Amino acid sequence: MEREEIRRDEFVSMYRLMFKIRTYEETLGQIYYEGKTPLFDISKGPIPGELHLSSGQEAAAVGVCINLRPDDAVVGTHRAHHFAIAKGVDLKKMTSEIFGKKTGLSKGKGGHMHLFDTNVNFSCSGIVGASFPQAVGVGIAAKMQGKDFVSIAVGGEGAANQGTFHESLNLAALWKLPVIFVIEDNAWAISVPKEKSTSISRNSERAKAYGIPGVYVDGNDVIGVYEVAREAVKRARAGEGPSLIEVKTYRFRGHFEGDPQLYRPKEDLEMAKQNDPILKLEEDLKGKNIITEEEISRIKEEIETEIKEVIEFARNSPYPEPQEALEDVFTGGD
Amino acid sequence: MARKLPMHKAISEAIAQEMERDPEVFIMGEDIGTYGGIFSATTGLLQQFGVERVRDTPISESAFIGGALGAASKGMRPIVELMFVDFFGVAMDQIYNHIAKAHYMSGGNLRMPVVILTAIGGGYSDAAQHSQCLYGLFAHVPGLKIVIPSNAYDAKGLMISSIRDDNPVMYFFHKGLMGIGWMPSPPEAANEVPEEPYEIPLGKANILREGQDATVVTVSRSIYEALWAAEELNQEGVSIEVIDLRTLVPLDRDTVINSVKKTGRLLIVDEDYRSYGMSGEIISTVTESGVSLKFPPQRIAYPDIPVPYSRVLESFALPDKAKIKDRIKEMMR
Ligand SMILES: Cc1ncc(C[n+]2csc(CCOP(=O)(O)OP(=O)(O)O)c2C)c(N)n1
Numbered sequence: 001m002e003r004e005e006i007r008r009d010e011f012v013s014m015y016r017l018m019f020k021i022r023t024y025e026e027t028l029g030q031i032y033y034e035g036k037t038p039l040f041d042i043s044k045g046p047i048p049g050e051l052h053l054s055s056g057q058e059a060a061a062v063g064v065c066i067n068l069r070p071d072d073a074v075v076g077t078h079r080a081h082h083f084a085i086a087k088g089v090d091l092k093k094m095t096s097e098i099f100g101k102k103t104g105l106s107k108g109k110g111g112h113m114h115l116f117d118t119n120v121n122f123s124c125s126g127i128v129g130a131s132f133p134q135a136v137g138v139g140i141a142a143k144m145q146g147k148d149f150v151s152i153a154v155g156g157e158g159a160a161n162q163g164t165f166h167e168s169l170n171l172a173a174l175w176k177l178p179v180i181f182v183i184e185d186n187a188w189a190i191s192v193p194k195e196k197s198t199s200i201s202r203n204s205e206r207a208k209a210y211g212i213p214g215v216y217v218d219g220n221d222v223i224g225v226y227e228v229a230r231e232a233v234k235r236a237r238a239g240e241g242p243s244l245i246e247v248k249t250y251r252f253r254g255h256f257e258g259d260p261q262l263y264r265p266k267e268d269l270e271m272a273k274q275n276d277p278i279l280k281l282e283e284d285l286k287g288k289n290i291i292t293e294e295e296i297s298r299i300k301e302e303i304e305t306e307i308k309e310v311i312e313f314a315r316n317s318p319y320p321e322p323q324e325a326l327e328d329v330f331t332g333g334d
Numbered sequence: 335m336a337r338k339l340p341m342h343k344a345i346s347e348a349i350a351q352e353m354e355r356d357p358e359v360f361i362m363g364e365d366i367g368t369y370g371g372i373f374s375a376t377t378g379l380l381q382q383f384g385v386e387r388v389r390d391t392p393i394s395e396s397a398f399i400g401g402a403l404g405a406a407s408k409g410m411r412p413i414v415e416l417m418f419v420d421f422f423g424v425a426m427d428q429i430y431n432h433i434a435k436a437h438y439m440s441g442g443n444l445r446m447p448v449v450i451l452t453a454i455g456g457g458y459s460d461a462a463q464h465s466q467c468l469y470g471l472f473a474h475v476p477g478l479k480i481v482i483p484s485n486a487y488d489a490k491g492l493m494i495s496s497i498r499d500d501n502p503v504m505y506f507f508h509k510g511l512m513g514i515g516w517m518p519s520p521p522e523a524a525n526e527v528p529e530e531p532y533e534i535p536l537g538k539a540n541i542l543r544e545g546q547d548a549t550v551v552t553v554s555r556s557i558y559e560a561l562w563a564a565e566e567l568n569q570e571g572v573s574i575e576v577i578d579l580r581t582l583v584p585l586d587r588d589t590v591i592n593s594v595k596k597t598g599r600l601l602i603v604d605e606d607y608r609s610y611g612m613s614g615e616i617i618s619t620v621t622e623s624g625v626s627l628k629f630p631p632q633r634i635a636y637p638d639i640p641v642p643y644s645r646v647l648e649s650f651a652l653p654d655k656a657k658i659k660d661r662i663k664e665m666m667r
Binding site: 040041042043048049050097100101104106110112113114125126127128129159161162163164189191192196197198258262263319320321322323324325326329 | 364368369372390391392393395396397420421423424457458459461462463464515516518637639640643644645646647648650651
C-alpha cells in the first residue's frame with residue numbers, strides 16, 4: 001500500500017475527537033449514578049435505563065469516520081456514542097435524547113440505544129446484529145441512485161456470530177456494494193470472551209469466505225485504523241465493493257453501567273489501560289512534533305468546556321409533554 | 335420447609351431441581367453460565383452442573399433456539415433463554431414456524447419439550463427494543479403454551495410444570511418482579527416458596543382477591559397495580575376481584591366467566607399492546623359466554639405505540655394503580 005501523507009489538521013482532528021469522546025463518556029458515566037446511590041436502581045436518576053459506554057474504543061470510531069462525508073452512512077450498535085460523535089451527530093441534541101428531553105434528537109422517544117441523526121446519516125439500535133443488513137441497504141441505494149456515498153456497518157465481535165452478519169457479507173459481496181463492515185473486537189460480549197463464542201480467532205478471516213478483503217488492525221493505533229479505513233472507503237467509493245475491518249480494542253468500563261464485571265480479570269483491564277489509544281496518540285504526536293504540550297492543553301480545555309455546555313443544555317431542557325407519547329407512530333398521523 | 339425467596343431464586347431453584355431429577359434437561363443462552371443470567375434466573379447452575387449442561391452461547395439466537403428443536407427431537411429437554419423477549423425477531427422462524435408447529439405437522443409423532451425462558455416488561459426507561467411484553471404475539475400462534483408468573487411461589491411451580499410438559503412452553507418473567515436489587519420490584523412478589531419441588535398446573539388461574547363489584551383480569555407485574563388499586567378502592571367501599579391468569583395458553587376461561595357472572599363488571603389490565611392481544615381475547619371470551627354485564631367491558635392496556643424512552647412518556651403509557659382506580663370508579667357510576 002502506498003503511504004499517503006496524513007495532514008497535520010487530520011492528526012489534530014483525530015486527537016480532538018478521541019479526547020472529546022472519552023471526556024463525554026466519562027462524564028455520562030458519572031452523571032448516570034446521580035440518583036442511583038447508595039442503592040443502585042436502574043430506573044432512577046437523570047439518565048435511567050441501560051447505558052453502554054465506549055471508553056477505550058475511540059480509535060475504532062475516529063479512525064473510520066475521519067474518512068467520511070456527511071452523506072456517508074454509519075449504522076451503529078447499542079454502544080454507539082463514539083461513532084455518533086465521530087460522525088458529527090449534533091451533540092447537544094444527542095445528549096438531550098439521552099436525558100429523555102424534548103430537545104433530544106427524537107424528542108425523548110429513542111434514548112441512548114436508538115440515536116438517529118438524519119442530517120449526518122447516523123443511526124443505531126439495541127438489537128445485536130441489526131446494523132449489518134441496514135448498512136447493506138444504504139449500499140443498494142448508493143448503487144441505484146448512481147451516487148458515491150458509502151455505508152459503514154458497525155458490530156461487535158459478538159455480533160459477528162449473528163446470521164445477519166454472514167447474510168450481509170454475502171449480499172454486499174455479491175452485489176459489490178459500497179459497504180465497509182467494521183467489527184470492534186473488544187474481547188467481550190457481556191461476559192462471554194471471544195474465544196468462547198467464535199470458532200476462529202479473527203473475523204477478518206471470515207471475509208475471505210465471501211471473496212472480499214478483510215484486515216485486522218490494532219485499535220489502539222488510530223493512525224493504523226485510519227489508513228486501513230481510507231483504503232476501504234476509497235474502494236467502496238470507486239465501486240470496487242465491500243471490505244471488512246476488524247479492530248482489536250478493549251472496553252474500559254462494564255458492558256453496561258452497573259455491570260459487576262465479575263467475569264473478567266482486573267489485570268486485563270489494567271493492561272488495556274496501559275495501551276490507552278488516546279495516550280498513545282498524544283505521545284506519537286508530541287514525538288513527531290506535530291503538536292505541542294500547550295496545544296494539547298488548549299484542546300483539552302476547549303473540549304471540557306464544550307462538554308460542560310452540552311450537559312448543561314440537556315439538563316436545562318424540558319421534558320416532553322406526557323401525551324406526546326402517542327405521536328409519531330405513523331408519518332402524517334394515523 | 336418454605337422460605338421467602340425473590341422470584342429469580344425461585345426460578346433458578348426450579349431449574350436446578352429439574353436438572354437434578356432428569357439428566358435430559360439442560361440449558362443454553364447468552365450469559366446464563368458465568369454471569370448467571372442478566373436477570374439472575376440461572377445463577378448457580380453452571381457451578382452445580384458444569385459447561386455441558388449449562389451452555390453459554392454465542393449471540394446466535396436462531397442457532398441455539400432452533401437447536402433446541404433438534405435436541406428435543408432426540409429426547410433431550412432443552413431450556414433456552416432469550417435474554418429479552420424483544421430479541422425474538424432474530425429467532426422467530428424457529429419459534430413460530432418450527433417449535434410451535436412440529437408436533438402438529440408431524441401428526442403427533444414429534445414431541446417438543448422445550449422451554450423458552452425470557453424477560454419482559456418496562457418501567458425503567460429501557461425504551462422500544464428492551465421493554466415489551468409480547469406474550470400476546472406468541473399466544474396467537476397455535477402450539478405454544480404461554481406461562482407468565484407473578485410471584486416467587488408461582489414461578490417455581492410453573493417452571494417445574496413447564497419443564498415437565500412435553501409441549502413447547504414460553505415462560506415470561508417480568509424484570510420488575512425478579513427482586514434482583516438493581517431493578518425495582520414489588521416486595522409482595524417475593525413470597526414463601528417450599529424447598530421441595532412442586533407443580534402448578536398450566537391453565538389454572540388464581541383468584542388473588544375476592545370481590546363483588548368488578549372483576550380485574552391481569553397477569554405479571556400489573557397484578558400488583560391491580561391489587562393496590564383494589565385495596566384503596568376497598569376503603570372507598572368498592573369490592574374488587576383480582577384474577578391472575580398465570581397462563582394465557584391454556585387459558586382458564588371458566589374462572590374468568592364465573593367471576594364476571596358474579597360481579598357483572600370486567601376490566602382487563604395488560605402491559606402488552608392493546609390491539610389484537612390478551613385484553614381483546616378476554617373480552618371476547620366473556621362476551622361470547624353470554625354473561626350479562628352492568629357496564630361495557632373495559633381495558634387498560636399498553637397503547638399501540640412503541641415503548642418510549644423518556645420517563646414521562648413511558649409512565650404516561652404504562653398501566654398503573656391510578657389508572658385502574660379511575661376506570662373502576664367510572665364503571666361503578
Ligand atoms: C439480538 C440480540 N441478542 C442479544 C442482545 C443482548 N446483548 C446486548 S449487547 C450484547 C453483547 C454484544 O457484544 P458485542 O457485539 O461484542 O458488542 P459489545 O457489547 O462488546 O460492544 C448482548 C448479548 C441484544 N441486544 N440483541
